Amino acid sequence: MKYKSLVSINDYSKKEILRILDLAAEFEEHPQPQLLNGKVVATLFYEPSTRTRLSFESAVNRLGGRVFGFTDSSSSSVTKGETIKDTIKTVSNYCDLIVIRHPLEGSALYASEEATVPVINAGDGANQHPTQTLLDLYSIKKTQGTLEDLNIFLVGDLKYGRTVHSLLMAMSHFNTTFNFISPKELNMPDEYKLHLDKLGLKYYEHLDFTEIISRADIVYMTRVQKERFSDPMEYEKVKNVYVLKNSMLENTKSNMKVLHPLPRVNEIHTDVDKNKKAYYFTQALNGVYARQAIIASILGLK
Amino acid sequence: MKKEGKQLSVSAIKNGTVIDHIPAKNLFKVISILGLDKFDNQITFGTNLDSKKLGKKAIIKVTEKSFIDDDLNRIALIAPEAKLNIIKDYEVVEKYSAKLPEEIIGIAKCVNPKCITNNENVTTRFLVLSDNNIALKCHYCEKITDQEHMEIQ
Numbered sequence: 001m002k003y004k005s006l007v008s009i010n011d012y013s014k015k016e017i018l019r020i021l022d023l024a025a026e027f028e029e030h031p032q033p034q035l036l037n038g039k040v041v042a043t044l045f046y047e048p049s050t051r052t053r054l055s056f057e058s059a060v061n062r063l064g065g066r067v068f069g070f071t072d073s074s075s076s077s078v079t080k081g082e083t084i085k086d087t088i089k090t091v092s093n094y095c096d097l098i099v100i101r102h103p104l105e106g107s108a109l110y111a112s113e114e115a116t117v118p119v120i121n122a123g124d125g126a127n128q129h130p131t132q133t134l135l136d137l138y139s140i141k142k143t144q145g146t147l148e149d150l151n152i153f154l155v156g157d158l159k160y161g162r163t164v165h166s167l168l169m170a171m172s173h174f175n176t177t178f179n180f181i182s183p184k185e186l187n188m189p190d191e192y193k194l195h196l197d198k199l200g201l202k203y204y205e206h207l208d209f210t211e212i213i214s215r216a217d218i219v220y221m222t223r224v225q226k227e228r229f230s231d232p233m234e235y236e237k238v239k240n241v242y243v244l245k246n247s248m249l250e251n252t253k254s255n256m257k258v259l260h261p262l263p264r265v266n267e268i269h270t271d272v273d274k275n276k277k278a279y280y281f282t283q284a285l286n287g288v289y290a291r292q293a294i295i296a297s298i299l300g301l302k
Numbered sequence: 303m304k305k306e307g308k309q310l311s312v313s314a315i316k317n318g319t320v321i322d323h324i325p326a327k328n329l330f331k332v333i334s335i336l337g338l339d340k341f342d343n344q345i346t347f348g349t350n351l352d353s354k355k356l357g358k359k360a361i362i363k364v365t366e367k368s369f370i371d372d373d374l375n376r377i378a379l380i381a382p383e384a385k386l387n388i389i390k391d392y393e394v395v396e397k398y399s400a401k402l403p404e405e406i407i408g409i410a411k412c413v414n415p416k417c418i419t420n421n422e423n424v425t426t427r428f429l430v431l432s433d434n435n436i437a438l439k440c441h442y443c444e445k446i447t448d449q450e451h452m453e454i455q
């Protein structure tokens with residue numbers, strides 16, 4: 001595959017998505033600790049995201065590559081006013097691949113235009129976080145055996161949650177039925193519903209999910225944050241509706257799995273953790289395999 | 303150009319360019335995009351003229367100056383119905399309609415304060431979405447800027 005950056009999940013076709021997931025499975029089964037020998041990856045984290053950074057660094061290390069970079073711009077030349085452009089141009093000289101996380105939206109795309117090496121977006125503000133989506137897809141495929149014809153429940157903040165938007169876009173290749181469960185204030189934006197309409201995919205909107213959870217193949221939880229409500233009373237009214245408890249899993253399908261992008265606050269009660277249907281910790285481990293696949297593919301090594 | 307009474311509410315010119323069918327509320331934006339405020343040529347304009355299509359329209363007449371397609375397409379963003387007439391000896395010799403390009407580079411501002419283009423020196427780039435009302439989708443942050451929030455740089 002010709003090298004290209006991964007900035008948005010929409011950069012990948014259905015075929016490319018499936019190829020990455022197959023590769024991830026290959027790395028999970030057969031670790032290849034020499035594949036990135038002699039390769040250097042830069043991780044530029046303009047805001048701290050320890051979880052994502054460690055996952056990337058683990059992926060590179062497990063393939064035998066080397067990593068350097070910075071985390072949190074306060075410790076770097078960025079505070080001296082260096083532009084992204086200059087940093088990217090400079091760092092391009094030192095590595096084979098750049099992983100960037102930046103709070104400004106569109107920053108990763110801009111970086112990919114200025115870089116002379118491929119760029120992976122590890123989150124650009126509220127915009128895109130495509131490696132999260134690919135690890136979500138890998139988790140779904142691994143637990144369900146397929147991505148086709150599934151019933152996916154997206155729960156919580158569907159308005160601002162970039163992970164659910166990207167997941168929706170990616171899953172829309174696979175004849176998915178969607179159930180959107182959120183307070184009115186945090187409904188799925190129209191543009192995504194229009195996208196599904198155009199494809200002729202089914203989706204349903206609900207305020208609550210205790211009654212219907214038995215239909216789900218995947219329950220994807222996100223956090224409902226107080227700050228998102230203009231009226232604090234509205235938050236108080238709904239805050240317990242979007243919390244998953246172990247008792248709610250009783251009559252769910254045997255293949256059903258609970259996913260969450262982590263970190264969790266209180267939207268999944270800890271009593272769910274020991275349930276076999278709780279998959280969010282393994283999901284995080286899958287991130288390493290998915291990122292190995294993405295890196296190896298972008299570098300043209302697979 | 304048909305010489306109707308309405309057209310004559312701003313006096314005719316001998317040689318130059320007439321830009322017609324500008325939404326009245328965007329007249330001053332058009333002036334600024336075309337840089338007319340820095341011109342030495344004689345310019346007359348009329349605004350709040352009645353228009354069947356636009357409600358209230360504006361018209362600009364610039365003497366001794368021919369604009370090119372590119373200029374016109376730049377104003378298409380805020381004056382999609384605009385017509386440009388090249389006048390020689392009081393006669394229209396050429397006519398152009400504004401045509402919105404598929405991509406707008408460097409004219410408009412992204413509505414998203416967290417967009418990279420509003421924080422670093424990056425030239426803006428938008429995909430033009432035109433169903434009924436024109437909207438711009440930012441190439442960088444993917445947010446949509448609608449007509450109401452459109453700001454010209």
Ligand SMILES: [Zn+2]
Pocket residue numbers: 106412413414417418419440441442443444445
């Ligand atoms: Zn933008």
